[in-house]
Amino acid sequence: MPEMPEIEAHAERLAADYVGEVLTKLHPFNFTALKTAVPPPDAAYGHPVVSIGRRGKYLLIEFEPLTMVIHLMQGGRLLPDEKMSKKPRGGQARLTFGDDVPPLLLTEQGTERRAGIWCVAAGELDTSPPIDKLGPEAVGLPAEALAELFARQSMRVHGFLRDQRSVAGIGRRLANEVCWQARISPFATTKKLGLEGATKVAEAIAVCAAEGLEYERGRSDMSKSKDRPSNAHGQTGEPCPRSDEHGPDAIRAVEYSGYTVNYCPTCQTNGKILADNTTSKFLK
Ligand SMILES: [Zn+2]
Numbered sequence: 181m182p183e184m185p186e187i188e189a190h191a192e193r194l195a196a197d198y199v200g201e202v203l204t205k206l207h208p209f210n211f212t213a214l215k216t217a218v219p220p221p222d223a224a225y226g227h228p229v230v231s232i233g234r235r236g237k238y239l240l241i242e243f244e245p246l247t248m249v250i251h252l253m254q255g256g257r258l259l260p261d262e263k264m265s266k267k268p269r270g271g272q273a274r275l276t277f278g279d280d281v282p283p284l285l286l287t288e289q290g291t292e293r294r295a296g297i298w299c300v301a302a303g304e305l306d307t308s309p310p311i312d313k314l315g316p317e318a319v320g321l322p323a324e325a326l327a328e329l330f331a332r333q334s335m336r337v338h339g340f341l342r343d344q345r346s347v348a349g350i351g352r353r354l355a356n357e358v359c360w361q362a363r364i365s366p367f368a369t370t371k372k373l374g375l376e377g378a379t380k381v382a383e384a385i386a387v388c389a390a391e392g393l394e395y396e397r398g399r400s401d402m403s404k405s406k407d408r409p410s411n412a413h414g415q416t417g418e419p420c421p422r423s424d425e426h427g428p429d430a431i432r433a434v435e436y437s438g439y440t441v442n443y444c445p446t447c448q449t450n451g452k453i454l455a456d457n458t459t460s461k462f463l464k
Pocket residue numbers: 420421422423426429444445446447448
């Protein structure tokens with residue numbers, strides 16, 4: 181799933197071409213695409229795009245009367261639509277502007293049909309679904325503020341980072357990368373991390389977000405997750421990139437139904453192997 185760097189860079193690309201363009205129509209291709217009834221999208225017809233930005237993993241297209249909040253979910257894309265076919269493959273919704281730019285097509289491959297658009301009245305973004313559920317932006321959150329959030333609840337730090345209600349913008353890949361960068365066990369308890377742990381995590385978030393953004397800004401379209409350069413995420417069985425520094429060790433994995441926790445035992449768990457049922461075939 182695209183996370184903060186992918187959405188941020190994509191918002192920048194779209195903003196370069198679409199800010200100032202006047203919306204003429206929003207056409208949903210199925211009933212799940214538009215998640216809200218009030219205000220209706222046509223309240224924005226005839227209005228230019230004021231800004232295109234991001235909050236958490238959501239794209240925000242701002243018009244004066246309302247903001248369209250778009251979630252791409254797993255396989256969604258919002259791209260210029262040169263073809264304009266009647267039934268585009270995976271088509272969820274099409275945003276049409278004046279004659280100077282192609283429409284924007286929201287697609288979602290697969291059958292989940294979870295990508296969609298919320299229209300939220302101006303001034304109500306922070307107090308309306310889906311943005312009202314989000315914690316503060318993970319990127320730029322001061323260590324002291326993160327330490328306060330850590331102290332409030334006893335969670336594994338990997339789970340905390342992925343939970344959009346705790347902090348927003350980090351997903352499965354960045355959670356692995358941040359824990360590796362911070363040299364903290366993904367299963368460390370947030371309550372026990374204190375200001376020292378929060379400082380390491382805040383610094384790691386900054387490093388990983390900056391690396392992701394730099395990579396993503398160098399592309400003309402959003403990367404697929406396997407393209408994104410990663411130190412730990414998706415690197416099961418590969419040598420830890422710090423092996424020159426700490427001696428040979430391999431990235432390990434703990435598999436869950438929806439995601440994989442990747443970590444280096446030497447860097448992150450004092451050499452302890454966490455309940456690990458997947459890497460033995462690589463490491464024998
Ligand atoms: Zn390591």
